[in-house]
Amino acid sequence: MKLTILGCYSATPRTFTNPTSQVLEVKNHLFLIDCGEGTQVQLRKFKVKFSRINHIFISHLHGDHFFGLPGLVSTFRLLGRERELHIYGPKGIKEAITLFLKLGDSWTNFPLIFHELKSKESELIFDDDVVSVSTIPLNHRVYTNGFLFKEKPVPRRLNINAVDEFDIETSQFKAIKNGADGVQKNGTVVPNQKLTDAPPKPKSYAFCSDTMYNEAILPLITNADTLYHESTFLQSEERLCEKTKHSTARQAAKIAKKAQVGNLILGHYSTRYKSIESFREEALEVFPKVELADDGKTFEI
Amino acid sequence: MKLTILGCYSATPRTFTNPTSQVLEVKNHLFLIDCGEGTQVQLRKFKVKFSRINHIFISHLHGDHFFGLPGLVSTFRLLGRERELHIYGPKGIKEAITLFLKLGDSWTNFPLIFHELKSKESELIFDDDVVSVSTIPLNHRVYTNGFLFKEKPVPRRLNINAVDEFDIETSQFKAIKNGADGVQKNGTVVPNQKLTDAPPKPKSYAFCSDTMYNEAILPLITNADTLYHESTFLQSEERLCEKTKHSTARQAAKIAKKAQVGNLILGHYSTRYKSIESFREEALEVFPKVELADDGKTFEI
Numbered sequence: 001m002k003l004t005i006l007g008c009y010s011a012t013p014r015t016f017t018n019p020t021s022q023v024l025e026v027k028n029h030l031f032l033i034d035c036g037e038g039t040q041v042q043l044r045k046f047k048v049k050f051s052r053i054n055h056i057f058i059s060h061l062h063g064d065h066f067f068g069l070p071g072l073v074s075t076f077r078l079l080g081r082e083r084e085l086h087i088y089g090p091k092g093i094k095e096a097i098t099l100f101l102k103l104g105d106s107w108t109n110f111p112l113i114f115h116e117l118k119s120k121e122s123e124l125i126f127d128d129d130v131v132s133v134s135t136i137p138l139n140h141r142v143y144t145n146g147f148l149f150k151e152k153p154v155p156r157r158l159n160i161n162a163v164d165e166f167d168i169e170t171s172q173f174k175a176i177k178n179g180a181d182g183v184q185k186n187g188t189v190v191p192n193q194k195l196t197d198a199p200p201k202p203k204s205y206a207f208c209s210d211t212m213y214n215e216a217i218l219p220l221i222t223n224a225d226t227l228y229h230e231s232t233f234l235q236s237e238e239r240l241c242e243k244t245k246h247s248t249a250r251q252a253a254k255i256a257k258k259a260q261v262g263n264l265i266l267g268h269y270s271t272r273y274k275s276i277e278s279f280r281e282e283a284l285e286v287f288p289k290v291e292l293a294d295d296g297k298t299f300e301i
Numbered sequence: 302m303k304l305t306i307l308g309c310y311s312a313t314p315r316t317f318t319n320p321t322s323q324v325l326e327v328k329n330h331l332f333l334i335d336c337g338e339g340t341q342v343q344l345r346k347f348k349v350k351f352s353r354i355n356h357i358f359i360s361h362l363h364g365d366h367f368f369g370l371p372g373l374v375s376t377f378r379l380l381g382r383e384r385e386l387h388i389y390g391p392k393g394i395k396e397a398i399t400l401f402l403k404l405g406d407s408w409t410n411f412p413l414i415f416h417e418l419k420s421k422e423s424e425l426i427f428d429d430d431v432v433s434v435s436t437i438p439l440n441h442r443v444y445t446n447g448f449l450f451k452e453k454p455v456p457r458r459l460n461i462n463a464v465d466e467f468d469i470e471t472s473q474f475k476a477i478k479n480g481a482d483g484v485q486k487n488g489t490v491v492p493n494q495k496l497t498d499a500p501p502k503p504k505s506y507a508f509c510s511d512t513m514y515n516e517a518i519l520p521l522i523t524n525a526d527t528l529y530h531e532s533t534f535l536q537s538e539e540r541l542c543e544k545t546k547h548s549t550a551r552q553a554a555k556i557a558k559k560a561q562v563g564n565l566i567l568g569h570y571s572t573r574y575k576s577i578e579s580f581r582e583e584a585l586e587v588f589p590k591v592e593l594a595d596d597g598k599t600f601e602i
Binding site: 013071 | 312313314315316338339341342345346361362363364368369371372375376379380391393394396397400401404405406407442443
């Protein structure tokens with residue numbers, strides 16, 4: 001998995017900081033997560049081949065997470081897109097986007113398919129051979145979901161040196177890849193495990209923004225390889241979290257620690273802070289593996 | 302009047318070009334004309350004091366002219382705006398903007414007043430002591446208006462040297478400014494024209510985008526000091542004008558010539574052209590005073 005941060009600052013877009021949007025590459029998929037104003041320009045700036053985006057996941061309907069969506073959908077139309085585009089987001093998103101297109105008398109020439117969410121329980125919203133996506137219900141001022149992206153386990157890989165050493169015929173390779181043991185010319189059976197290597201562990205990525213500190217998400221994100229958790233504030237402004245339903249860097253780190261994730265990426269910084277380095281320092285006091293999101297930064301998961 | 306171009310390219314925003322938006326400063330007013338995606342960032346970039354914007358004029362509901370509006374209105378809210386904000390635009394604009402705010406459960410804490418337009422005739426939509434604004438019905442794929450901004454005539458100005466020379470008492474100045482003649486100590490009447498200077502001629506600015514070539518606008522824009530007229534295409538692509546209802550640079554210049562305007566500013570360039578200089582060259586063949594809009598450029602009118 002490869003994660004590209006297009007924007008990771010809260011509230012209003014500014015000259016050099018952008019509201020929330022991320023691209024997650026998982027095998028052949030390019031998933032867009034949230035779409036603040038200016039996302040399409042960020043996609044161009046960081047040279048993302050955005051015609052490859054077929055699935056867009058919107059966490060909630062605050063402007064800094066979806067006001068770039070009408071423009072992106074319109075741009076897909078102008079670029080002559082024909083492939084289906086799937087949009088997953090809170091109930092109401094379909095009415096909003098279709099109204100904007102209708103007013104401009106510019107309906108899309110590609111199928112635009114909305115998957116409106118309203119469940120307060122986690123649900124599986126995308127599933128194919130290589131990856132599944134399920135919602136992570138969050139606690140924010142409006143109905144909000146995070147998203148858990150999980151790679152599917154892949155078969156063990158044929159070990160070319162081993163099949164050569166045991167002198168296994170090529171005609172058996174397909175069966176061995178599918179789990180069969182090998183058979184040598186003299187009839188000796190060679191166990192599958194000797195002829196194949198364990199595949200890389202399937203990766204998982206949990207996106208959790210916006211939310212206040214919420215231990216209810218722990219069962220869903222436990223052992224995730226990477227957790228992106230919002231940290232709008234530092235502990236010095238913790239008093240603002242209850243009213244705004246946001247988290248501090250320390251709270252994000254507490255969630256990361258309790259969920260025993262591989263590493264934590266912080267983002268959705270309030271623009272009141274001069275430097276974002278303090279977010280890392282605060283989180284490191286609680287959890288050892290902390291990264292800072294920043295616009296244009298990429299992470300290998 | 303001072304015009305700042307925030308964006309002047311057609312269709313999709315790109316890394317270095319922005320869709321339509323302009324700020325027109327007329328005396329104490331700061332008018333925003335159109336609001337493509339990213340307008341609020343352009344306002345910051347060019348250091349426009351955008352809390353001073355109280356009136357926003359939207360020509361039509363294609364995305365490149367209004368998709369930045371929900372974000373700008375939300376930002377006004379986040380900045381704690383209290384003053385009224387007036388939005389003038391085609392019918393439907395109120396439903397669109399209010400839906401986006403409602404979905405985010407974030408209604409404004411300032412009065413947001415919509416003036417929905419649907420007339421196909423020119424109408425006066427704003428009028429105060431210093432300036433009037435009326436619509437210029439255009440011919441585009443959807444209902445579209447341009448806007449004509451006209452300064453009001455101002456009183457003649459007291460000529461300090463003249464009142465000194467004629468030895469007119471200070472107590473008469475106010476009356477003289479209001480048109481009265483002066484009276485010297487010996488009773489001699491001095492005509493007002495000798496004590497005052499003619500004020501600068503009131504300026505006018507006509508914004509016409511998007512539109513196909515349309516002579517019906519001539520009576521409304523004749524003698525305007527400055528005309529901004531869209532030139533999406535060059536003459537070499539004139540065949541596209543009929544279907545898309547846009548204009549070429551040559552057509553914009555023909556309108557400028559027939560309307561005898563002071564000067565012509567071209568904009569709304571299709572992004573298919575590598576350089577915009579060709580637009581000026583084409584227009585100069587028809588009309589002598591041609592300027593090219595570009596993002597961040599300012600014009601004194």
